[in-house]
Each structure stands twice: as C-alpha cells, then as structure tokens.
Amino acid sequence: MQPTGQQLIGQQTVAAHGAPIQAIDPATGERLEPIYAGGSAAEVERACQLAEEAYATYRETSLEARAALLEAIAAEIEALGEPLIERAMAETGLPRTRLESERGRTCGQLRLFASVVRAGEWLDVRIDPALPERQPMPRVDLRQRHVALGPVAVFGASNFPLAFSVSGGDSASALAAGCPVVVKAHSAHPGTSELVGRAVQQAVADCDLPEGVFSVLFGSGNEIGQTLVADSRIQAVGFTGSRAGGLALMQTAQARPQPIPVYAEMSSINPVFLLPEALAARGREIAEGFVGSLNMGAGQFCTNPGLVIGVKGEALDAFLTTAGEAVQASAAQTMLTPGIHAAYQDGVGALASHPRVREVARGQEGEGPHPCQTALFAASATDFLASEALQAEVFGAASLVIECADLAEMRAVAEALEGQLTATLQLDDGDLDAARALLPVLERRAGRVLANGWPTGVEVCHAMVHGGPFPATSDARSTSVGSAAIRRFLRPVCYQALPAGLLPEALRDGNPQGVTRLVDGRRES
Amino acid sequence: MQPTGQQLIGQQTVAAHGAPIQAIDPATGERLEPIYAGGSAAEVERACQLAEEAYATYRETSLEARAALLEAIAAEIEALGEPLIERAMAETGLPRTRLESERGRTCGQLRLFASVVRAGEWLDVRIDPALPERQPMPRVDLRQRHVALGPVAVFGASNFPLAFSVSGGDSASALAAGCPVVVKAHSAHPGTSELVGRAVQQAVADCDLPEGVFSVLFGSGNEIGQTLVADSRIQAVGFTGSRAGGLALMQTAQARPQPIPVYAEMSSINPVFLLPEALAARGREIAEGFVGSLNMGAGQFCTNPGLVIGVKGEALDAFLTTAGEAVQASAAQTMLTPGIHAAYQDGVGALASHPRVREVARGQEGEGPHPCQTALFAASATDFLASEALQAEVFGAASLVIECADLAEMRAVAEALEGQLTATLQLDDGDLDAARALLPVLERRAGRVLANGWPTGVEVCHAMVHGGPFPATSDARSTSVGSAAIRRFLRPVCYQALPAGLLPEALRDGNPQGVTRLVDGRRES
Incomplete structure (x- = not known):
C-alpha cells in the first residue's frame, strides 16, 4: 500500500483542495511524494457529522465488540509491515530500531486498552438499591455508570509518529471509552498517518462498525485544527505538542458556546536532582546515564532531562567533566523537521548567549541538513532563580545544569519550578533525608517522580x-499514557428507578457483564 | 453562640473593613444584626497563605485523622443546636422542617465522606511491579496513587444554606480529598455561615490540625470571589449559583497564569417527559406530583421541574387542568432573597408577556415582601423550538408545558435541549418503546435520568x-453530590522505583492501609 495524498473520512478517501502539504525527509531535505491537498471546513464538517452519527451506536457497543476493534487495529497496523517503517523513517529521520519498537508500543497499547475495556472497571458501576422502608424518607433505586463523552478530536504528535499519532495513545483511549475519533494528522508525517489511518479504516470495516468511528484529516497551518476543536459535535480534545499550540486549542475550546475539555500535553524540562551521596559515590555513572537519556531520540522526548540540579563542589565538577566529555562524543542525530531543528538552534543560541549561562560542552556537529548537536550548559541557582527564561523548554538534546550553594538552595530551585511531567532523584541511602524533604515539593509539581532512573522511556x-500540573499539561487530573487514560473521555450518568427493560446492560440485576460494582458502598468484584 | 460579623481566617476572627453586608429576613424585610464588614485582598491573602501552609501536612494526614475531622465537623454543627436553625430560618425564609432536614443531610454527607476516606478507594492505588527479566527491556517498579490538588475555593450557595454552603458538599468532598478550603460565604446568610464556620474552626482545633485547613471569608459583590479564584495558591473551585456567576469564575480561572479546574453548578430546567400511556392512565396523579415538586422550597432547587413535555390531546389537556388547579391552590412561599424574588418576577413576567406563551395558572399571591407566586405556562413545541429564550431558567416555582404534535416532535424538543442536571420520564409499560427512543438523547444531555419520580430530592x-453537560455545570465529568464528588479534587501521581522508605504509606508493600489495589492489572481488595 502506498500513500495517496487523500483525506480519510469514514470509509471514504476524499481529495481536498486546500493548501498543499508535503513531507520532507529531514535526513536529506528531499521532498516526499505524494503532495496532500489540505482539508478545509467541508472535510471537518463531513468527518464530524459521521462521527456524531457513529457515536449513537458505537458508544453502546458491547465490551467485546469494542475490544475486538482495538485488537483488529493493532493487527492491521502490524500487517502494514515494512512499508510503514520505511515511510516513517523517511518522514521523521528516526532510526529503524526506534520505529519498530514504537510500533510494538503502539500495538501493545491498543491491546492493553482492549483488556481494559473487557475488564469493565472504567464503567465504575455503582448501585444504591431502593430502601422503601427507610425513615423518614424511602430511598429510590439509583445506579451509575460512565458513558463516552462524544466525538473526540486527536492531534497527532510530531515526535511519536506511531505511538502518539493517528492510532496512538489518545485515539486508543478515546476509542476504548466509546468515543469516535477525528484525527488531525501531523503535517510532518502525512504518509505514515495515511498508512495507519487506512489500517484503522480497514479494522472499522472488518468489525462492521459505523464508518464515522474514525477519520483522518490533513491540513497545513492551524486553521483546520481550530475548526475541528470549534465544531459543536466534538466533545473533547487530545493534543501533544508545543505550549503555544496547546494554549491556542485551550482558548478555542473555552470560547465555544459549550466549552469542552482539552487534554494538552505541552512542555516539561523534567528536572533531575543529584543528591550529594549519590553524586559523590556514582557521579561518573550518573553522568553517563544522563547523557544517554539526553541524547535519546535526539532529545525529542517530552520527558527529556532538560534540567539537572546539584550542590556545587568537587563531585558536581567531576560530574560536569564526565558529562561534558560524553556530550562532546555525542554523534549528531537528525531532528524530526526543519522547524524543530530551527527552534532547537534558536533555543540553544539563547542559552549560549545568556550572560549568566556558561557552555559546558557541545556534541558533534553532524552532516545532514537538520542535525541535533547536543549541548550542555551550566548556571548558578541564584541566576536560575532570577531568570524565568532559563525554565523555557528547548526541545532537543540540550540541558542545563544548576549549581546550588547547598540543599536549601536546591529546594528553592525545586519550589521555583513550573509543572512538569517528571522529576527525578539520583540518591543513595545517605540521601534519604534530603530526598524526603524534596519529595512533597516534587510531587506537587510533577505527574511522575523517579528514583535512580531516567525520565525518558515511558x-x-x-x-x-504521563501528565502533570500546568504547563506540563492542561489538566493535571489525568494521564495520556497508560490504562487510566480512558477516564479522560468518560462522564458519569445516574439512572433513577428505571424499569429493568430500560437499564443499560452494565447496570442490570445479576451483573450480566460480570464487572466490578460498588453496591451500597461495598465493593463486589 | 451569636454571630459576631467577623471573618474566620484559620483559628482567628478578623474584623475587616470593606463594604458592609447585612442579611435581610426575606419574610419580613427586616435587617438582621450583625453587620459584616466585607473582606478584601488582605483577607484573601491571609486565608490563602494559611491554606497553602496547611496543605503541606493536611494532605498527608492518615485516613483515620481525616475521617475524624469530617465526623467532628458534623458533631460540632449538630452541637450548634437551635440557634443555627433559628438564624437560618431568619436569613432564608425557609421553614424549620426543611432546615432541620437539611442539617441532617449536611451532617450525613460529612459522615458519608468520612466512610469514603477510610475505605480508601479514592486513592486508586495501582502497582505494576518490576519485571527485571522482561525482554527486550526490563520493567521498573511503578506505583500510582491520587493526591489532593491543593487549596480549594468554595462558594456558598444561596439555596442550601447548610448542605451547599460553608460546610456543604463541596467543602466536605474537598476536605475528604485532603484539600484545605477557603469558603466565600454567600451574602444572603452570613450569620448561618459564621455559625457553621465556627463549628468547623472548633473541629479543626480539636483535631489538632493546622489552622489553615479552613477559613470563611465574607464580602459583597464579586471582587473578593474573583480575587480568591485568581490567587495562585488556589488549585480548584467549587461553585453553585447562577450561570453568569459560574461563567465569570470560569473565565477568571482560565485567565490565570496557571489555569485551574472550576466545578460550577449553574442552570438547569430539568425537563419532564409525559409519555402517552402514563399520561392517559395517571394524568391526575402525575399532575399533582408535578406541582408538589414544582413548589418544593418555593421552586428554589437546581433540580426544579421547569419544563414539561407532552403530546397534545385530551390527556394533556386534562393534565393541564389538574395541574392548573393545583397551581391556583398553591400558597405563596417566601423566597430566599429580595434579589432572587425580583429575578423570579422578571422571569415570570417575560414568560407572561411572550407572544407565543399562554398562561395556564397562577398560584396565590401571598402577603410577605418576597412571595413566590407559583406560575404555570404552556407553549407549542414549534414555538419552543423557535425561541431559545424559552429555555432560560426561571429560578423559582415556574414551569412551562410544551405541547408536541407527536412523539417525533417530543424527540425534537429533547434534541434541542441544552445540558441538564436531570431528565425525567413519566412512563407506563406501554411507553417503553417511546422511552427507549428518548433515553440516549436524554442521557447525552443530563447527569441523571429518572423514571416515574420527580427530580427534586437529591x-x-x-x-x-448531580452534574451534567454545560450549561448545567462547567464540567460534566464530575458530580457535586454523592461520594464520587471527592474525585474532583484529586490528581494521580506515579512513583517510579522509589526506595521503600520514601514511598507513601498507601503504596507500600504489604498494603498497610488495607486499601483496594490494582496490582499488575488485577484487582485486589
């Protein structure tokens, strides 16, 4: 199967007429065929109308039918075989092993959600039986389940062309919840998006589900995305990308006559705290682990360690020396897009020219048109605390080491941090008290707290x-990775004294779906 | 204990200096002592600072300690005795029996949340143990729990001076979640608010908790409320009130450097669908039940049945006749405030003068200064569908009956409805097909669907x-009544490979808190 350059709307392929999109191989700068004519309001209208129609039946599909769809999508993506990997390599510059592993993760998470759908905990069934004899007032029969919010708009991410794109985590969790999905494909990898979209189309057809369960739109600029989020039929948004992009979608979603939830995963610098005992005992090993994490995927991970905090002294100097050497030895990797490369150059340039920042080391320059030259900088905690600009995310393999006078200043740095996806502690037994003091500060600022590991690798x-307080995400009450992500697309409904024949199956007497239930406050599994 | 007119900030009573607030007995128009000098930014600052300080320890109190606080608050409110009921009667015009029952509900829900805290399901503990041998990559130990969002701002509601005010559902669920609470008291019942606030102060002191766990601010106008929601330490907002008020808070919360969730319960007209068989068989009984629900609490319930939909014909005419007679016989009840009375008069006046609306009946005029004269109107479905204004909530005992040509038009009316707290079906066995067709339409528009009951009485x-799609609430993903309300004030945190000594107690091996856990995807209770 070769990409054709068309929009995928339900079971149709549609030629649109908007501004053209063409992928660029970032390793060569070569333009890749085909050209995608961008979609417009007409394509958004058609996809949303189909999604709305599909919602009526898809949200009430059986647990088994919905799980079967997710498994069929995984199988169809695997069946795309080598052409998918080759196209993704050409469109992203990412190496084969990474993309094969990402495909594994993508299909694995579809199957995880299939198991989550079947288990039925997400329904959160609660039954408070009638108490006709209760004094002074009887209680009527009350039953609660969760239902799908409605059609969901998903924005593909540039940095995970499979795992957080057309059929990535947002789509999988929305489909698992019973929500039809309209994807706005990322313009950096339209061919990969189309191939995966066609796999999903095939799975929807094979499962005899309404075609509007899934559509993929292509369009340049922000217009098609904003039109999609503003569409009255869309009931929630999943997004992974820049802070500016996420904020723009949040604003559109809030300005609608009916505001809707936006789950935007935006920016995070993922602080790593080097506690003194660990740094003294294992500084070299930690430095090597750090640079390995920093360089992973050319630093193009949401959880890339962009900030390292230590107490100044010999151990930190040695860490900087080792890390600097590892950075100098780092081969440049191709970045995802010319735009990301340009932004990286700007970000590194801003750090390099910042009067209070010193350059520790740069990696190899690289040869392709869009190489990521690893960069390591350092600054004092005093200067970091005085300059908000030093908290700005530089998307790519750049990191800033903050030198603190003591543990109290390290804590002050932690307290000054914005919301993060992750916070990491490098610690040994002798650091436990220091870690205990930092933990509540970090827990308040991050969705995940790690010890003695690296935040990349989710x-x-x-x-x-995979979430965290603003600006890491727009909604700290949720995760975009893992089985709990299904909750983002659900809402509770209570049924009061409904005749048995009208009750949804999950709520009927005898528990025909065999799901866990909270009955009169007691858990029945 | 007599109210003193002071702000309650932590364990202090503070005399403020802002614009005065004085309660009015709506039954007599008499001004009630004392005068409250309104709070200002200084009081907001102090309450938020204390709340922030309290958050550090209160959020990690043991399940038992937190449950004990909720129970102590209930006991202290009960210990206020007769003076609380008398003050609430004077400030609201509500009758003794209603307020005694509301006090029972208020204390009952505090005790319900104590049991919810002890059960620990809200922690949503998930443990994915390390898999060091897994290929191609080992898995590290990952554990998740939920933590309190942070200090919460709660706005007291006018219509539930106990159950949704200073220590009502929002405060109880936030405290249960581990969040300190700063209440902005409703200016209609400051004395009741102060008495309850002092009861909570006493419970906080008796439980040896940090004083900032709870504060009550008084202030006229919107300024103090907006200042509170804009304060960087506040992490979520609970509000019950008007649509305009809720929208203003949503806007402030979104415009902050860090946007925060707002749980605003705003407006709902709670449609009741009279299905044909039920209407023919039990029209009189339904009409009487309807007017009983309509008049409850002078119609000042969020779930008041403000819209009734039936198919025109003899049975609906008979329903209108019976309901009209019951309305005419309805005694006027005192409304909560002069402002609510004036708004009710305006709303009823707008319906009465609407060219496409006919008046069915009015209740007795009443004698006090702020009587609610029950009002029943009717309009055709065609006209209802053509006029958005007919969906506007009239807060009070007014309702509009919509006459449809047939069941298809009844469905069209259902589809035209905005989000609602409730939707009710009056149905008999012969109506099941009609109900089945309406149910998915209503489920999408309401948080609670009832059969053969009335929406008042939650x-x-x-x-x-008690929630529902916008504009019934600002966030359909939650409820403000019932044990699930605790979820509004929580967020998940994942702990990766943390040494045992750093893990929160709920996540430790051996399950020392004895809470239900999802271990490697399997439920352990």
Whole structure:
C-alpha cells in the first residue's frame, strides 16, 4: 500500500483542495511524494457529522465488540509491515530500531486498552438499591455508570509518529471509552498517518462498525485544527505538542458556546536532582546515564532531562567533566523537521548567549541538513532563580545544569519550578533525608517522580502517569499514557428507578457483564 | 453562640473593613444584626497563605485523622443546636422542617465522606511491579496513587444554606480529598455561615490540625470571589449559583497564569417527559406530583421541574387542568432573597408577556415582601423550538408545558435541549418503546435520568450524579453530590522505583492501609 495524498473520512478517501502539504525527509531535505491537498471546513464538517452519527451506536457497543476493534487495529497496523517503517523513517529521520519498537508500543497499547475495556472497571458501576422502608424518607433505586463523552478530536504528535499519532495513545483511549475519533494528522508525517489511518479504516470495516468511528484529516497551518476543536459535535480534545499550540486549542475550546475539555500535553524540562551521596559515590555513572537519556531520540522526548540540579563542589565538577566529555562524543542525530531543528538552534543560541549561562560542552556537529548537536550548559541557582527564561523548554538534546550553594538552595530551585511531567532523584541511602524533604515539593509539581532512573522511556501500564500540573499539561487530573487514560473521555450518568427493560446492560440485576460494582458502598468484584 | 460579623481566617476572627453586608429576613424585610464588614485582598491573602501552609501536612494526614475531622465537623454543627436553625430560618425564609432536614443531610454527607476516606478507594492505588527479566527491556517498579490538588475555593450557595454552603458538599468532598478550603460565604446568610464556620474552626482545633485547613471569608459583590479564584495558591473551585456567576469564575480561572479546574453548578430546567400511556392512565396523579415538586422550597432547587413535555390531546389537556388547579391552590412561599424574588418576577413576567406563551395558572399571591407566586405556562413545541429564550431558567416555582404534535416532535424538543442536571420520564409499560427512543438523547444531555419520580430530592449516596453537560455545570465529568464528588479534587501521581522508605504509606508493600489495589492489572481488595 502506498500513500495517496487523500483525506480519510469514514470509509471514504476524499481529495481536498486546500493548501498543499508535503513531507520532507529531514535526513536529506528531499521532498516526499505524494503532495496532500489540505482539508478545509467541508472535510471537518463531513468527518464530524459521521462521527456524531457513529457515536449513537458505537458508544453502546458491547465490551467485546469494542475490544475486538482495538485488537483488529493493532493487527492491521502490524500487517502494514515494512512499508510503514520505511515511510516513517523517511518522514521523521528516526532510526529503524526506534520505529519498530514504537510500533510494538503502539500495538501493545491498543491491546492493553482492549483488556481494559473487557475488564469493565472504567464503567465504575455503582448501585444504591431502593430502601422503601427507610425513615423518614424511602430511598429510590439509583445506579451509575460512565458513558463516552462524544466525538473526540486527536492531534497527532510530531515526535511519536506511531505511538502518539493517528492510532496512538489518545485515539486508543478515546476509542476504548466509546468515543469516535477525528484525527488531525501531523503535517510532518502525512504518509505514515495515511498508512495507519487506512489500517484503522480497514479494522472499522472488518468489525462492521459505523464508518464515522474514525477519520483522518490533513491540513497545513492551524486553521483546520481550530475548526475541528470549534465544531459543536466534538466533545473533547487530545493534543501533544508545543505550549503555544496547546494554549491556542485551550482558548478555542473555552470560547465555544459549550466549552469542552482539552487534554494538552505541552512542555516539561523534567528536572533531575543529584543528591550529594549519590553524586559523590556514582557521579561518573550518573553522568553517563544522563547523557544517554539526553541524547535519546535526539532529545525529542517530552520527558527529556532538560534540567539537572546539584550542590556545587568537587563531585558536581567531576560530574560536569564526565558529562561534558560524553556530550562532546555525542554523534549528531537528525531532528524530526526543519522547524524543530530551527527552534532547537534558536533555543540553544539563547542559552549560549545568556550572560549568566556558561557552555559546558557541545556534541558533534553532524552532516545532514537538520542535525541535533547536543549541548550542555551550566548556571548558578541564584541566576536560575532570577531568570524565568532559563525554565523555557528547548526541545532537543540540550540541558542545563544548576549549581546550588547547598540543599536549601536546591529546594528553592525545586519550589521555583513550573509543572512538569517528571522529576527525578539520583540518591543513595545517605540521601534519604534530603530526598524526603524534596519529595512533597516534587510531587506537587510533577505527574511522575523517579528514583535512580531516567525520565525518558515511558512504560505503558496501569500505574503510569504521563501528565502533570500546568504547563506540563492542561489538566493535571489525568494521564495520556497508560490504562487510566480512558477516564479522560468518560462522564458519569445516574439512572433513577428505571424499569429493568430500560437499564443499560452494565447496570442490570445479576451483573450480566460480570464487572466490578460498588453496591451500597461495598465493593463486589 | 451569636454571630459576631467577623471573618474566620484559620483559628482567628478578623474584623475587616470593606463594604458592609447585612442579611435581610426575606419574610419580613427586616435587617438582621450583625453587620459584616466585607473582606478584601488582605483577607484573601491571609486565608490563602494559611491554606497553602496547611496543605503541606493536611494532605498527608492518615485516613483515620481525616475521617475524624469530617465526623467532628458534623458533631460540632449538630452541637450548634437551635440557634443555627433559628438564624437560618431568619436569613432564608425557609421553614424549620426543611432546615432541620437539611442539617441532617449536611451532617450525613460529612459522615458519608468520612466512610469514603477510610475505605480508601479514592486513592486508586495501582502497582505494576518490576519485571527485571522482561525482554527486550526490563520493567521498573511503578506505583500510582491520587493526591489532593491543593487549596480549594468554595462558594456558598444561596439555596442550601447548610448542605451547599460553608460546610456543604463541596467543602466536605474537598476536605475528604485532603484539600484545605477557603469558603466565600454567600451574602444572603452570613450569620448561618459564621455559625457553621465556627463549628468547623472548633473541629479543626480539636483535631489538632493546622489552622489553615479552613477559613470563611465574607464580602459583597464579586471582587473578593474573583480575587480568591485568581490567587495562585488556589488549585480548584467549587461553585453553585447562577450561570453568569459560574461563567465569570470560569473565565477568571482560565485567565490565570496557571489555569485551574472550576466545578460550577449553574442552570438547569430539568425537563419532564409525559409519555402517552402514563399520561392517559395517571394524568391526575402525575399532575399533582408535578406541582408538589414544582413548589418544593418555593421552586428554589437546581433540580426544579421547569419544563414539561407532552403530546397534545385530551390527556394533556386534562393534565393541564389538574395541574392548573393545583397551581391556583398553591400558597405563596417566601423566597430566599429580595434579589432572587425580583429575578423570579422578571422571569415570570417575560414568560407572561411572550407572544407565543399562554398562561395556564397562577398560584396565590401571598402577603410577605418576597412571595413566590407559583406560575404555570404552556407553549407549542414549534414555538419552543423557535425561541431559545424559552429555555432560560426561571429560578423559582415556574414551569412551562410544551405541547408536541407527536412523539417525533417530543424527540425534537429533547434534541434541542441544552445540558441538564436531570431528565425525567413519566412512563407506563406501554411507553417503553417511546422511552427507549428518548433515553440516549436524554442521557447525552443530563447527569441523571429518572423514571416515574420527580427530580427534586437529591439522594446523597454513591450512585448519585448531580452534574451534567454545560450549561448545567462547567464540567460534566464530575458530580457535586454523592461520594464520587471527592474525585474532583484529586490528581494521580506515579512513583517510579522509589526506595521503600520514601514511598507513601498507601503504596507500600504489604498494603498497610488495607486499601483496594490494582496490582499488575488485577484487582485486589
């Protein structure tokens, strides 16, 4: 299967007529065929109308039918085989092993959500039976379940062309919740998006589901995305991207006659705290681990360690020396797009020219048109605390080491941080008291707190939180990775004294779906 | 204990110097002592600073300690005894029996949340143990719990001076979640608010908790409320009141450097659908039940049945006749405030003068200064569908009956409705098909769907949903009544590979708190 350059609206492929989009191979600068004619309001209208129609039945599909769709999508993506990997490599500059592993994660998370749908905990069934004899007032029968919010708009991310794009985590969790999905594909990898979109189309058809369950729109600029979020039929938004992009969608969603939730994963610098004992005992090992994490995927991870905080002294100097050497030895990797490369150059340039920042080391320059030259900087905590600009995310393999006078100043740095996806502690046994003092500060500012690991590498599981206080995300009450992500697209409904024949199956006497229920406040599994 | 007219900030009573507030007995028009000097930015600053300080420890109190606080508050409110009821009667015009029952509900919901805190399901503990042998990559230990969002601003409601005011549902659920609370008292019942606030102060002191766990501010106009919501330390808002008030708070919350969630319960007209068989068989009984619900609390309930939809014909005419007679016989009840009375008069006047609306009946005029004269109107479905104004909530005992040509038009009316707290079906066995067709339409528009009951009377239990799509609330993903309300004030945090000594107690091996946990995707209770 070759990409054709068309919009995927329900089961149709549609030629649009808007401004053209063409992927660029960032490793060569070469333009890749085909050209996608961008969609417009007409395509948004058609996709949303179909999604609305599909919502009526898709949200009430059986647990089994919905799980089967998710599994069929995974199988269809795998069946795309080598052409998908090759196209994704060409469009992103990411290496084969990374993309194969990302495909594994993408299909794995679809199957995880299939198991979550079948288990039915997400329904959160609660039954308070009637108490006709209660004094002074009887209680009527009350039953609660969760239902799908409605059609969801998903924005593909540039940095995960499979795992957080057309059929990535947002789409998988929305489909699991019973929400039709309209994807706005990222313009950096339209071919990859189309191939995956066609796999989903095939799965929807094979599962005999209404076609509007899934559409993929292509369009340059912000217009099509804003039109999509403003559409009255869209009931929630999933987005992974820049802070400016996320804020713009939040504003549009709030300005609608009916405001809707936006789950935007935006910016995070993922502070790493080097506690003194660990730094003294294992500084070299930590420095090498750090640079490995920093360089992963050319630093183009939301959880890239962009800030390192330590107490100044010999151990931190040694850390800087080792890390600097590792940075100098770092090969330049191709960045995802010319735009991301340009922004990285700007960000690194701003740090390099900041009067209170010193350059520790730069990596190899690289040869392709869009290489990420790793960069490591340092500044004092005093200067960091005085300059908000030093908290700005530089998307790519750049990091800033903050030198504190003592643990009290380290804590002050922690307290000055904006919301983060992650916060990491490098600690040994002798650091436990220092860690205990920092933990509540970090817990308040991050969705995930790690010890002795690196924030890159996000496990897709039940306990994961890929989220965090603003501006890491627009809504700290949720996660975009892991099984709890399904909750973002649900709302509770209570049914009072409904005749048995009208009750949704999950709420019927005898528990025909076999799901866990809270009955009169007691858990029945 | 007599109210003193002071702000309650932590354990202090503070004399403020802003514009005065004085309660009015709506039954007599008499001004009630004392005068409250309104608070200003200085009082907001002090309350928020104390709340922030209290958050550090209060959010990590043991389940038992937090439950004990909620129970102590209930006991202290009960200990206020007769003076609380008398003050509330004087400030609201509500009758003794209603206020005694509301006090029972208020204390009952505090005790319900104590049981919810102890049960610990709200922690949503998830543990994915390390898999060091997993190929191709090992998995590290990942554990998730929910933590309190931070200090919460609660706005007291005019229509529930106890159950949704200073220590009502919003405060109880926020305190249960581990969030300190700063209440902006409703200016209609400052004395009641102060008495209850002092009861909470006493409970906080008796439980040896940090004083900033709870404060009550008084202030006229919107300024103090807006200042509170804009304060960087406030992390969520609970509000019950008008649509304009809720929208203003949403706007302030979104415009902050860090936007925060607002749970505003705003406006709902609570449609009641009279299905044909039920109407033919039990029209008289339904009409009497309807007018009983309409008049309850002078119609000043969020769930008051403000819209009734039936198919025109003899049975609906008979319903209108019976309902009209019951309305004519309705005694006028005193409304809560002069402002609410004036707004009711305006709303009824607008319906009465609407060219496409006919008046069915008016109740007795009443004698006090602020009587609610019950009012029943009728209009055709065609006219209802053509006029958005007919969906505007009239807060008080006024309702509009919509006459449809047939069931298809009844469905069209349902589809035209904005978001609602409730939707009610009056149905008999022969109506099941018609009900089945309406149910998905109503479920999408309401948080609670009832059969053969009336929406007034909201049970505080586990399965209740008092919420619904915009504009019924600002956030359909939650409920403000019932045990699930605790979720509004929580966010998930993941702990990766933390040493045992740093793990929060709820996440430790051996499950020392004895809470239900999802371990590697399997539920352990």
